[in-house]
Amino acid sequence: MSEPLHTVYVPRDAAALSVGADETAAAIRAEATRRGIPLRIVRNGSRGMLWLETLVEVETPEGRVAYGPVMAEDVAGLFDAGFLEGADHALAHGLTEKIPYFAKQERLTFARCGIIDPLSVEDYRLHGGFRGLERALAMTPAEIVTEVTESGLRGRGGAGFPTGIKWNTVLNAQAAQKYICCNADEGDSGTFADRMIMEGDPFCLIEGMTIAAIAVGATEGYIYIRSEYPHAVATMREAIRLAYDEKWLGDEIHGTGHRFHLDVRVGAGAYICGEETSMLESLEGKRGTVRAKPPLPALEGLFGKPTIVNNVLSLTSVPIILDKGANHYRDFGVGRSRGTLAFQLAGNIRRGGIVEKAFGVTLHELLYEFGGGTITGRPIRAVQAGGPLGAYLPPSLFELPKDYEAFAAVEAMVGHGGIVVFDDSVDMARQARFAMEFCAAESCGKCTPCRIGAVRGVEVMDNIIAGEKVEANITLLNDLCEVMTDGSLCAMGGMTPIPVRSALKHFPEDFTRSPAAVAAE
Amino acid sequence: MNARSPWSEDRATAVIAANRHLRGALLPMLHALQEEFGCIDEEAIPLLARELNLSRADVHGVVSFYHEFRRSRPGRHTIKVCRAEACQSMNADGLIEHIRRRLKVDFHETTADDAFSLEPVFCLGNCALAPAVMVDETLHGRVSPARFDAITASTLATEAAR
Ligand SMILES: Cc1cc2nc3c(=O)[nH]c(=O)nc-3n(C[C@H](O)[C@H](O)[C@H](O)COP(=O)(O)O)c2cc1C
Numbered sequence: 001m002s003e004p005l006h007t008v009y010v011p012r013d014a015a016a017l018s019v020g021a022d023e024t025a026a027a028i029r030a031e032a033t034r035r036g037i038p039l040r041i042v043r044n045g046s047r048g049m050l051w052l053e054t055l056v057e058v059e060t061p062e063g064r065v066a067y068g069p070v071m072a073e074d075v076a077g078l079f080d081a082g083f084l085e086g087a088d089h090a091l092a093h094g095l096t097e098k099i100p101y102f103a104k105q106e107r108l109t110f111a112r113c114g115i116i117d118p119l120s121v122e123d124y125r126l127h128g129g130f131r132g133l134e135r136a137l138a139m140t141p142a143e144i145v146t147e148v149t150e151s152g153l154r155g156r157g158g159a160g161f162p163t164g165i166k167w168n169t170v171l172n173a174q175a176a177q178k179y180i181c182c183n184a185d186e187g188d189s190g191t192f193a194d195r196m197i198m199e200g201d202p203f204c205l206i207e208g209m210t211i212a213a214i215a216v217g218a219t220e221g222y223i224y225i226r227s228e229y230p231h232a233v234a235t236m237r238e239a240i241r242l243a244y245d246e247k248w249l250g251d252e253i254h255g256t257g258h259r260f261h262l263d264v265r266v267g268a269g270a271y272i273c274g275e276e277t278s279m280l281e282s283l284e285g286k287r288g289t290v291r292a293k294p295p296l297p298a299l300e301g302l303f304g305k306p307t308i309v310n311n312v313l314s315l316t317s318v319p320i321i322l323d324k325g326a327n328h329y330r331d332f333g334v335g336r337s338r339g340t341l342a343f344q345l346a347g348n349i350r351r352g353g354i355v356e357k358a359f360g361v362t363l364h365e366l367l368y369e370f371g372g373g374t375i376t377g378r379p380i381r382a383v384q385a386g387g388p389l390g391a392y393l394p395p396s397l398f399e400l401p402k403d404y405e406a407f408a409a410v411e412a413m414v415g416h417g418g419i420v421v422f423d424d425s426v427d428m429a430r431q432a433r434f435a436m437e438f439c440a441a442e443s444c445g446k447c448t449p450c451r452i453g454a455v456r457g458v459e460v461m462d463n464i465i466a467g468e469k470v471e472a473n474i475t476l477l478n479d480l481c482e483v484m485t486d487g488s489l490c491a492m493g494g495m496t497p498i499p500v501r502s503a504l505k506h507f508p509e510d511f512t513r514s515p516a517a518v519a520a521e
Numbered sequence: 522m523n524a525r526s527p528w529s530e531d532r533a534t535a536v537i538a539a540n541r542h543l544r545g546a547l548l549p550m551l552h553a554l555q556e557e558f559g560c561i562d563e564e565a566i567p568l569l570a571r572e573l574n575l576s577r578a579d580v581h582g583v584v585s586f587y588h589e590f591r592r593s594r595p596g597r598h599t600i601k602v603c604r605a606e607a608c609q610s611m612n613a614d615g616l617i618e619h620i621r622r623r624l625k626v627d628f629h630e631t632t633a634d635d636a637f638s639l640e641p642v643f644c645l646g647n648c649a650l651a652p653a654v655m656v657d658e659t660l661h662g663r664v665s666p667a668r669f670d671a672i673t674a675s676t677l678a679t680e681a682a683r
Pocket residue numbers: 154155156157158159160161163183184185186187188271272273274275276277309310311312314315490491492
């Protein structure tokens with residue numbers, strides 16, 4: 001009898017690669033060869049438990065058993081211990097799906113991520129892939145749009161606009177050409193969910209975009225991926241090629257007469273190109289200057305044609321909504337925040353990664369039950385939620401449920417779901433200064449309050465940090481924030497005051513404790 | 522390793538032509554040129570302007586808008602260090618100080634021996650394994666100063682032996 005063929009999973013996700021996944025995979029291959037053990041290595045996406053990367057999984061009759069973090073130098077020891085049979089070891093975590101961090105999640109959008117081979121259409125199909133599209137192909141466009149509307153799905157890119165309503169506008173627009181544009185610019189610090197799903201389940205995005213195309217009568221689509229994501233770009237391009245080969249894209253989608261062509265475009269290091277109209281300018285080959293709205297992109301978008309612009313996570317939530325039905329999705333969540341969001345725990349956190357949970361989970365649960373507190377072991381002093389334009393929140397607000405409205409009520413935002421954790425060594429005046437510096441560096445330059453205001457903001461913060469006329473400068477800072485909030489065309493200038501003012505509001509002591517200020521007291 | 526071919530009008534024309542079929546072709550053309558020459562050479566501007574029926578000022582305007590497009594050739598290797606919030610929370614500032622001192626180079630500069638260019642970036646999408654650094658196209662996570670030295674050791678040795 002020949003030895004059974006063992007299957008070992010080693011992620012190809014960029015985060016796993018960043019801590020040596022390729023070296024680990026090569027070491028496993030070499031060790032197996034040396035011992036004459038036949039082995040199949042699958043390069044899957046990440047399960048999202050990033051502190052365990054490189055997370056190696058072994059297929060056993062009971063299920064997949066996890067080992068991590070596995071460095072190349074751990075591999076021989078794992079073979080000695082019998083990890084191919086799922087044996088115990090210092091790095092063993094038992095069945096992957098039983099690890100509490102994973103078991104407590106509600107994985108809808110990320111259901112396949114980390115499980116399948118991202119570049120196998122067959123694997124995708126075996127795990128429910130293209131079922132949503134197959135159902136959509138049998139529906140009328142209006143029925144598809146209604147399904148998405150009834151799911152309660154709201155845009156995951158930041159603004160939380162109802163996806164079905166946007167689609168309906170594009171559906172009803174009369175035009176010979178319409179476009180689907182996926183916003184994969186993911187510029188927010190503390191976010192990586194778009195990247196992870198593009199690298200771990202790229203066909204899911206292709207399927208979601210194809211459903212969108214059929215729903216509104218679009219025949220061309222673009223995925224705009226930031227240049228900082230070379231792995232996601234490569235994986236998406238390869239997945240698109242495979243989808244064309246298997247007729248899931250092209251002139252005749254599975255013999256139905258539907259046509260949809262999809263292409264990847266790469267950004268060039270400009271945060272503002274995540275703003276949808278700036279992204280459209282960039283796709284047209286121009287400077288990424290923000291357009292005034294109206295007209296809405298839904299009516300006059302790419303090349304002036306009706307265009308759906310949606311975030312990666314909005315579009316990758318569509319296949320399961322069509323597959324399982326609007327009710328299934330809407331049953332998760334609270335209030336007007338339906339479904340799940342892939343929260344991203346980042347920065348100074350012991351167990352960083354993706355936590356997909358229904359809306360309503362509290363920051364406290366995310367930070368402590370999932371995250372396990374800081375990695376430095378010091379107390380958490382602040383978190384920034386919702387990216388660089390999001391508020392800094394103190395522990396007194398950690399009981400807040402993650403819900404668009406509950407966050408808006410305290411001038412915070414859920415945004416793209418990123419949560420950046422800081423311990424008590426953080427200087428919040430410096431963080432406020434950085435928010436202004438970032439805006440100054442990334443402003444598209446179209447309006448004065450943003451372009452000039454942010455530069456002034458850095459100067460004012462420098463004076464405050466130096467302890468010069470602190471009280472007068474704080475008044476000036478507040479005035480400046482008001483001008484930026486009221487006078488900016490888009491949320492770049494309009495929301496930069498949020499991190500600044502929340503830092504000032506919740507951590508005022510950091511603005512008045514410079515040596516000079518203390519001496520003057 | 523960065524590609525840094527010397528300027529060649531023939532090569533540039535071919536690179537531009539290969540992207541001619543695309544709509545909104547300027548960014549793909551600029552990326553392709555930078556991949557070939559390491560930067561957007563001044564000589565490329567009129568070629569692009571002619572191809573796309575734009576003014577030279579228009580093309581300049583696009584090139585200068587995007588942080589990614591360089592006007593001068595980079596060193597043989599590019600090191601991008603994340604300066605954004607999640608990396609700040611894990612002392613990216615300390616790492617940046619270390620890199621500056623170790624390689625004797627500042628942001629937007631190239632070392633005297635032409636080996637390394639140092640660039641700041643805002644987020645590499647590796648925020649749960651901060652601080653993050655990208656050396657050429659290889660991403661690294663949890664980069665302490667000691668790990669930075671280990672990551673770059675072999676490249677530094679190769680460069681020193683040149
Ligand atoms: C400065 C700025 C940056 C943005 N960056 C992104 C981004 O990186 N990704 C994204 O999907 N949306 C981003 N947005 C939001 C988009 O403008 C837009 O609302 C979104 O792509 C719409 O898709 P959704 O409805 O699916 O969220 C940004 C907005 C602003 C003002």
